Amino acid sequence: MSSVKTDIPSAILTGHGRIAGVIGWPVEHSRSPLLHNYWLRRYGIDGAYVPLPVQPGQFELAVRGLQAAGFKGANVTIPHKEAAYALVDELDHSAKRAGAVNTLIFEKNGRIRGVSTDGSGFVASMKAAGHAPQGKALLLGAGGAARSVAAALQDAGLHVAVTNRTEARSEALAQALPGLERVAWDEWESRLGAYDLLVNTTSLGMEGGPDPLFCPSLAQASSSLIVADIVYVPLLTPLLAQAQKQGLKTAGGLGMLLHQARLGFREWFGQDPQVDEQLEAFVRQSL
Known part of the structure; x- marks a missing residue:
């Protein structure tokens, strides 16, 4: 049994909190909420990361709603990656090369930047x-x-x-x-x-x-x-x-799984999170 401590402090969330999530259908299998909320608590960040079940055909409507609600961005999983690629205003080098987008970053000017971190x-x-x-x-x-x-x-x-x-x-x-x-x-x-x-x-x-x-x-x-x-x-x-x-x-x-999440977290929550034994042990417990 691992001796690595996996204890983390309580969550912090106020009306000023930064919010992001993962869009998919289904989405309950995703480990991303577990991972990102661990980091949020570990670094004492006022924010939350939530699962967002969005049916096929409703992706753009959902994304525009998240923007309007003040979300900082979202991860995208099956079956919406092609829709995400088509929707974004700007594709970075990784997304162009991968032909896919798994990370949406909502810019202050209203534009959406698409990234592939896999x-x-x-x-x-x-x-x-x-x-x-x-x-x-x-x-x-x-x-x-x-x-x-x-x-x-x-x-x-x-x-x-x-x-x-x-x-x-x-x-x-x-x-x-x-x-x-x-x-x-x-x-x-x-x-x-x-x-x-x-x-x-x-x-x-x-x-x-x-x-x-x-x-x-x-x-x-x-x-x-x-x-x-x-x-x-x-x-x-x-x-x-x-x-x-x-x-x-x-x-x-x-x-x-752990390393591909770092860029989105850094963009949304302003902290470059670390992947270490403590994080790995925490996620392993859910597998």
Whole structure:
């Protein structure tokens, strides 16, 4: 059992408080309220972060209402990320590269700035774990998370390859991110020795996901391969368990979850929060 203390002081909230939230449908599964409200209490900030269930088709109406109500911004999750991308007045570099927006920042002039923090959160989590990405990376999956992570890795100077069961999706991703290598799904296990980093960006291996027992062969991996998984329920996926059994370095999805939240918190609440053992232990308790 961890000896790290997870106690935090009581919340502070007045009529002057800063408010933000997470928009999704459904949204009750999101760990973001837990995470942000922990930080708010830890730093003694007058504010709150709330879950905002918004049905498809009501996204713009909801966002305009949040602006009018004085919210500072919001995170965006499924199924509203495309709507968020189309709605914002300004896309930063990360959002343009990722083709998605997961963070809305309401500016004082009434404009909305859109940011994608998933890719940068992944890279930051890897660095924090002592696994700074370098060399060649192979990504499993070609969805929105894959694009965010691939773009961030490319920006960090890595050669990035992608493999996906549906070739049309990996082809579309390669067109969106020039320089991306494509690998056939039935070939990537045999070619694994050529890569320094393997990242599962799919929901394969997730509890309740399409294939919770997803555990491909890592027999061809070099001894220096780092295996990462963006899934954090369970914390130790079958893929990570197999990698550890082979003596490979691993990184779970919890770190990405924590690090991707920092930018939004800093913009909304004026404090650059820290990701440390105390925070990780607190969030782990909910998983």
